[in-house]
Amino acid sequence: MSYLNFEEITTGIQLLATEYGDFCDLVTLPHTSVETRQVHALALGDTRGPDMKTVIYVGGVHAREWIPPDALVYLAADLLEARKGGTGLTYGEARITADEISQIFANMQLLILPCANPDGRVYSQEVDPDWRKNRVPNPMPDGGMCHGVDLNRNFDVAWDFRRTFAPNAVSASDDPCHKYIYVGPEAASEPETRNIVWLLDHYTGARWYLDIHSAVPAVFHNWGLDDIQTDTPEMNFLNPAHDGQRGIAGDTAYREFIEEADAAELLRLSQLMAKEIHKVRGDDYEVSAAFSLYATSGASDDYAYSRHHANQDKPKVLGFTMECGHDFQPEFNEAENVMREVSAALVKFAADVSTTAIA
Template sequence: MKATAAISLLWQLLAFEPAAVSACLTAAEMRGENHISVLHRRQRMHNLTNEGTIPIGVGDRFQQGTVLPVGIGSQAPANLTTVYNVVEIESATRSLVREYNLQYFETPFKTYENATMFGIKIPCAATASKAASNASYTVLLEAGIHARERGGPDHLLNFISDLLWAEGHGTGLIYGGVEYTAAEVQKARSVGVVVLPLVNPDGVAYDHATNSCWRKNRNRASASPNDTFSIGVDLNRNFPPAWDYRKTMAPGTTDAISDKPSEIVYRGTAPLSEPETQNVAWTMDQMPDLKWFLDLHSMAGMMLYGWGIDTNQGKDKSMNLVNQAYDGKRGAIPDNRGRGFVYGEYYDPEEYVAATLAATNVADAMLAAGGRNYFAQQSAGLYPAPGGSSDHPMFRALSDPAKHKWANGFTLEFGQPNEKAECQFYPTVEMHQLNMMETGAAFMEILLSAAKLS
């Protein structure tokens, strides 16, 4: 562990100070300017455009799954100057399946625009020759849940290509200033991995077509007439943990979730109301050995570990999200004893150590890979955010321990804001390439941590 990251982590564990940078939300959105039209009017006042950001790919560079994506850590990539479009994301996925004899699967719930979510199962090297039903899958990696956070699916698929190529060639991987040996590649391959490369296909397709900085999905059920910005649900506020925030959270403790469709963090009509989140939950349910979950986001330069609703504690097991006795007390950071908001979410101490070590390893590796500052932090230290995906695998274990094992959940925030763009989530070509280098190192570290700490 690097000294700087260790000091940062220790400070966070002791003080739980909120960070100045917001994950997945711009500063304006965190000030309450959640309506996209308001955000865009403010940005246009500064004469910002999306010119100079990385363009979207045209056609299908992977030729219907017959051409393999090439990752930045293994070989000289053929094309990192455009972002994969939604057709290419599926085509790249199918090419990996074809080349490495992986299992391609489709999730059961169609999106509102009739798209099919898909994924791949990558058994650990020791069981790769066995039937998929006999393989143990302990890690779930996903990307593309927020439409505007460009590059996430590319980074995930290119890393998988890196990993499998390096395994097959008996070699290591290099991500900028970080080098992984062939032995470490084999260690990373000792865990079974499931990948969901595109959680929000409708939203991503719309954002690519419009350059509108679109975050949500495209569900029109709650939209108001003549208000196009009321379309959609924030999928990362639609998971069950503390979704009913007016009941579960202390009043006034979070602006990062809303029950108003016009807001950018609209939670939907019910937990798991959306086919996309139902598909993520369904995928988790197909993984009885799930122990590690990572949701890829941008652009705050952080590796976040749970919980995302309040500070953690490892002493009082009764103080947990499913205990209704604490409803209305969660989310005050720091605790407000005068108002009776004294609460800390229970986190098993052994799992907590594993999660913080893994998060710190990821942050260290990303810093070393690209030279940009990354740090590990508890999600709630940014802002309490009910309904998040990364809390769901832990929440399932609390809700039904007989059925679900505890799984540590993480949100990886790659990259930095593009301050010259109207939509700060759209990177330049150079940013995109640097992001891919850093996320490659991050994925390696999460797999190595899973192999060592599971």
């Protein structure tokens, strides 16, 4: 066995949609990648559609992180086989019963996008294993050419980091030749970013968003903008009075507001996933707000959560980032162990929230 390339990922989810058509649909995303690759997702559930209560799972935003796309393809296959066969799933000591599988499919929809950044994955697997961004050309004034935008700095939440953050306080760059963290020429400039925005726009029943990365290992949740606090609502990413203050760890000048109930639920669900991961083979994943790693602007999990705050007509979506495993591209036998950890966590997450009513 070896890591899947993008063609194999596409073929795999197409075959799943054909074989398990009673329980899933192939979703064609509206924007082809920079290099014109078509991107697909799978919608799993006994009933599918934009209004269904939905969890969105996304992988492959960063090209060099090879495990998440494979993990999400195998997760989809495991879930669909279990649903059709009326069985449960076991990953080490983590067990999901047949009743829990039936409950997930009956009560909600899982929207799985295995590889959000196809061009980057191709380039990482064929040219530069350390490649992180997409492959958009960035022409330079001297006639030269750089490539790529970090998709996880390209979402429309505090994207203009030079205005919104304190100097040198955030993991972001406006240098088009920065190999890792170039934010792009504007928010949501990249078609791969806009595909994820479309999922959140189109699936109005979405209430949870999980972006699967590697490798810390950790389960992070909102916010990544600054330390969180629950006492001062006006101290938030939309308030220009606090521009230039964000991103400094441990200070009191600025901390990002979060509703107390949201903070408690984000922590509960993150701990639930970490507990299931530990059951697989005893690995311990850190649980914390994403800011504990470093300050981020334009990240997908914060964007998902920010939408309701920026526009009250949009539903509230809780955002998580799982940083799975200990290496970007471990030997495949180790990658399979990490995939089992990811699967155990994501299935238990779905089983838990499948009983949650949504407004």
